[in-house]
Amino acid sequence: MKPTEPNAAAPHEPNRVCDVVVVGGGPIGIETAIEMRRNGIDAIVVEAGPLGHTISWWAPQTRWFSSNDRISIAGVPLNTVDQAKASREEYLTYLRCVVDQFKVPVETFSRVEKIEPRPDEPRRWQVRVQSKWIEASAVVLAIGGTDHPNRLNIPGEDLPHVDGYLREAHHYHGRRVLIVGGRNSAVEAAIRLHRVGANVTLSYHREELPTTSIKYWLRPEIDGLIRSKAIEALFESRVTAITPERVDLEQTLPDGRHHTLHMHFDDVLTLIGYDQDKTLFKQLGIAMEDPGGKPVHDDATMETALPGIYVAGTAVGGTQSSKYQVFLENCHDHATKITKHLLENGIGRSEPSDEAQTDSSSDTALNRQIEMNPES
Ligand SMILES: Cc1cc2nc3c(=O)[nH]c(=O)nc-3n(C[C@H](O)[C@H](O)[C@H](O)COP(=O)(O)OP(=O)(O)OC[C@H]3O[C@@H](n4cnc5c(N)ncnc54)[C@H](O)[C@@H]3O)c2cc1C
Structure with missing residues (x-):
């Protein structure tokens, strides 16, 4: 009789394969995905709520404390009609426009529930989003730090x-x-x-x-x-x-x-502050340090101790309970640091995808429409 094979876990059949899954469709998750796609890396964004979920739950007409040039992303200027700091509504509109401009693939209302290495190929990651699996070479945790009110x-x-x-x-x-x-x-x-x-x-x-x-x-x-x-x-x-x-x-x-x-x-x-959801850090075994359970990572590359698992945005600050140190405005370089490291590790194509560049074809389509329907 043939001896029984050891019961090795089989990899999940992926519903989608890409280079990078960015977890979190906040400003930094979006900016990171754009930077990657500009460099030929096939990055997708998976977001638990609507686009810009954190900002979407602010009370209507709440304004940013930061000035507009510091919260704009991907080199796209953010202007307001009255030159004031952007409101929640103006910023969500801006985010939608940036995502559409660069055709960033964002799956909204899709919570990432599990991330695990592929059993037969530890440098590939399997990401479970509800009942689907996405397979990628790297995962960026851009999950923010304000998931639950204290x-x-x-x-x-x-x-x-x-x-x-x-x-x-x-x-x-x-x-x-x-x-x-x-x-x-x-x-x-x-x-x-x-x-x-x-x-x-x-x-x-x-x-x-x-x-x-x-x-x-x-x-x-x-x-x-x-x-x-x-x-x-x-x-x-x-x-x-x-x-x-x-x-x-x-x-x-x-x-x-x-x-x-x-x-x-x-x-x-x-209104006593917010707490970060550390479920994914704990599940992956990412070390955290005080204060606030900040995920330990290499500041030069944003990579954690797990090869291919990165952190970006305000997520790096953990739960910021007293004086905030990590803001959107001091996180913009995370996108470039991670992209550079991925390219050095051979992840991504040499040529950027056309969609990541300014979409001149749709400008042409719009011009044609204006010519045909000048009043529209
Ligand atoms: C009232 C208020 C005012 C603020 N004003 C400022 C300000 O003026 N300047 C400033 O810099 N900051 C401000 N902040 C903080 C601000 O929210 C952040 O700077 C900004 O949103 C950070 O962007 P981010 O992309 O790092 O994270 P976030 O915008 O928090 O994005 C993280 C995203 O990850 C998603 N996510 C989390 N877990 C999962 C999962 N498992 N699967 C899928 N998606 C997941 C979340 O839904 C969220 O959309 C303010 C916050 C509040 C509450």
Whole structure:
């Protein structure tokens, strides 16, 4: 009788094969894919939500803190009609235009659930997206760092009137709103909700707002609103429980005494920062370091200890809990570093794909259409 073969895992039948899978369709994932495609590397983007998912969940009309030239990608200028910093809506429009211009293949609403080496060929990677498998020579984890709002871990946090995100400001008109937090998101939300006619209370656990980390244009306004009592500030306070009827807060008074407050609010916004989803790092065994569980990688190439697995964008900062260090504006070089390293390792064609260049054929088609339908 023939001896039984060892039960080696078989590779998955891929639904798609490409050079590189970029996980994450945020600005840096898109910029990285464009840089690769310009250099003849067949890169595709797989995104768990819509294009620019992180920016899409900002409250309507939220503006970037960074100026437009610092958040523009792939060399495409970002301009706004009023020369102001781009709003959420303007930036999402810009992202769609950039993706269309360079014909970047983006699979939206497709979460990458697993990444593993091909059993018979460890330098090839198999990426599971729902029930499909994509096979590639390299994977870039451009997954950002703001997947989940941080939690207070107190009773009542999951009640329907408690939210970790600021939504459409209009909804809060005429309502009593407690905002928990004291950094940019909380301060900006307090100012915006005050302006739409909400009755705002701010609860912050320190004795005053941070002196250095609040944007310089928010600071005078929030200070003025607190001084004039247009916004009530409860410094040195912590929320301990939330029920549908009331919020319990413990506060230390300036004279050192503690007291408990029971207050009613229609809405409670816990704007205390965001946490990175580390599922893929853990699953791949990528080492992480403090603070914030930053994925360990080579700064010159952005490659992790796993050959062919790279990190890019704000994902490299891990969970940034206090002062943010990694922004979109200091991540643009990740795209060029990874592309250079891939080319040095023989990944990619020598000639860039036509689609990655400015699409002159569609310009010609448009010109023809204008000639035929001048009014369209
Ligand atoms: C209110 C607010 C204001 C901000 N303002 C600024 C600012 O002014 N300047 C600045 O530089 N930064 C700002 N930031 C941070 C900003 O969000 C980032 O700089 C920017 O989005 C980073 O781009 P990125 O491509 O690195 O990551 P992201 O834009 O976060 O993109 C990561 C993407 O990966 C996707 N993803 C994650 N896991 C998976 C998976 N398993 N499978 C598939 N897809 C996955 C996510 O859905 C997401 O779309 C702000 C953030 C907030 C919340």
